[in-house]
Amino acid sequence: MKKVFKMEELECANCAAKMEAAISKLEGVEKVSISFMTQKMIIVADDEKLESIMDEAQKICKRFEPDCRIVR
Amino acid sequence: MTKKQKKLLTKIIVSGILFVGGFIVPYEWVSLLLFVAAYLTVGYSVIIKAVKNIRQGQVFDENFLMLVATLGAFALREYSEAVAVMLFYQVGELFESIAVGRSRKSVSELINIVPEYANIMVDGELTQVMPEEVEVGDIIIVRTGEKIAIDGIIVSGQTVIESSALTGESVPTEAAVGDEVLSGCINLGSTIEIRTTKEFEDSTASKIMYLVEEASSRKAKTESFITKFARKYTPCVVIAAAVIALVPSIITGDWATWVSRALLFLVVSCPCALVISVPLTFFCSIGRASASGILIKGSNFLELAAKAEVAVFDKTGTLTEGRFEVAEIKTYGVAENELKYYLALAESYVDHPIARCIAQLSNEGKDHDEVTDVKQLPGFGVSAVINGKTLLAGNEALMERNNIEYVKSESELTVVYAAVDGQFVGYVTVADRVKDRAEKAIFRLRKNGIKKTVMLTGDKEKIGRYVADKTGIDEFYAELLPDQKVERLCEIRQNGQSVIFVGDGLNDAPVLTEADIGIAMGALGSDAAIEAADIVIMDDDIEKVALTVEISRKTLRIVRQNIIFALGIKFAIMLLGIFGFANMWMAVFADVGVSVIAILNALRCGGR
Secondary structure (H helix, E strand, O other), X not given: OEEEEEEEOOOOXXXXXXXXXXXXXXXXXXXXXXXXXXXXXXXXXXXXXXXXXXXXXXXXXXXXXXXXXXXX | OOHHHHHHHXXXXXXXXXXXXXXXXXXHHHHHXXXXXXXHHHHHHHHHHHHHHHHOOOOOOHHHHHHHHHHHHHHOOOHHHHHHHXXXXXXXXXXXXXXXXXXXXXXXXXXXXXXXXXXXXXXXXXXXXXXHHOOOOOEEEEOOOOEXXXXXXXXXXXXXXXXXXXXXOOOOEEEOOOOEEOOOOEEOOOOEEEEEOOOOOOOHHHHHHHHHHHHOOOOOHHHHHHHHHHHHHHHHHHHHHHHHHHHHHHHHOOHHHHHHHHHHHHHHXXXXXXXXXXXXXXXXXXXHHHHOOEEXXXXXXXXXXXXXXXXXXXXXXHHEEEEEEEEEEEEOOOOHHHHHHHHHHHHOOOOOXXXXXXXXXXXXXXXXXXXXXXXXXXXXXXXXXXXXXXXXXXXXXHHHHOOOOOOOOOOOOEEEEEEEOOEEEEXXXXXXXXXXXXXXXXXXXXXXXXXXXXXXXXXXXXXXXXXXXXXXXXXXXXXXXXXXXXXXXXXXXXXXXXXXXXXXXXXOHHHHHHOOEEEEOOOOOOHHHHHHOOEEEOOOOOHHHHHHHHHHHHHHHHHHHHHHHHHHHHHHHXXXXXXXXXXXXXXXXXXXXXXXXXXXXXXXXXXX
């Protein structure tokens, strides 16, 4: 399923690119795209795993940008 | 400014004062103390971030590079330089953050056509609710000056609405009970009540907004290239810096010089100028285009449109208005009014676009009392008895079949001849009007790198030639069936040129999808067209095709400028650095200064 999440305090374009690369490697993620400009993450992933995927994704984002939050 | 930006600004000011103090104070140890204080004030957040990132395995980020470079400067007893670098870096960061924030805001304002609320009646009182909560079939009330939140049909009231948020053109249209209205339009007249026909999410405004937002996720090749490049480039520079710090130092023994040169490398190495400015340029262009009623469904399409060499047009509804008009009336032996009267009466029985247009020539005798014996003659025309006189109206073949002596028209258009009781009385020519701006559009396309323009039509050869001549199109193919249009397009594509196809998106969806870039025109309210096309022009202004290509080319030009400029400066400073001609100040400029300039350059795409 495709879902769109807003991302707060996404302030570094290079970090957004790194987050995207890392999240796309998570299991169950089919496709992910982070738009630095619109501050949004569009993710296509397994429905059942979505919750755990998003938890992981949030951790990844924190790693690159400590203040970045995914609004769920 | 956001809270974060204000905080950063305060830090910069305080640190700046301490820094200046460090210069003024005559005692060396006090001055050093002030420098350290200035450094920590402005740089502690960078240090914290760098340490955090190292712990998480993120070594080569810019915080780390700044930390190493400034600590290195301290170690070399270049205290003021260390502070200056950190200070300068943060000033650049602040600038960057403000510029990005501004452009995010201005572009989202450009594309924000979605209303925040809808009015409904609850227990006889007007109540504002979230548009998501309104269900299909509910009645919403739109007052003067408000945006229509959800697509629907007017059930009460009469007004004037304006669709400039959707089309980019402000052309107010009247709307009354029974008319369909689209969300995103503004109600200029009096209050209306609308019965919604769609959910908020499926309404025009929401859909368009969604597409524009999603557009930046379809990344252009240049964007992906830059991201990949950045991933390799930073480690390369770091390795180069390590080599510079070690190898010459071991050979010459002059550690201070070479370590400081290596540090300079590190400062220059951040690829941020590119990583920010390239997507920003695409984003601004998409925003700019959507403000003009051009919906670009992905950054990649901008890139493709900029490289396009051939533009293929559908005729009807794209180059022409798609509405027939009488171009010429020629009479032989009768008054013009009489000819109009006869033709209009007879053709009013025929259901064909051309007949409908001729039927509007005259309103006389429209109660049809005088007309008897109407016969439609497929492939020829129509015959009718009007006031006891037999009228024949149709093509040349009809005249010849009835052995009528007639004057053949020289016109390239569709000609309808008329004869009364076997006597030729004149003809009218009918044309699908070529759009006023079509010629200008073709001209502008040619100025923007389109080498060949082609028209495809299902109509007759001579009509095709007429339209081609009038618009200045290079080539045309006539009498094509819909699937032959696809074949033609494939043939054109075989030359390896990138091809734009422009159509109305209704009956040419297969051709739209086949082209490198499919542009649908006049697509407002047509979900099918919006679905099939890569780029959607909301109204039927053909010049916007040229505008699309112009915007694309400008985008790519700015992207290229930024890449060359940023890498050029960085490599130049690195080179100067190796030979000892560059200082830390220049290095910081090559990092944040270049970023800011590249961002400002990118923002040019947002302007009209």
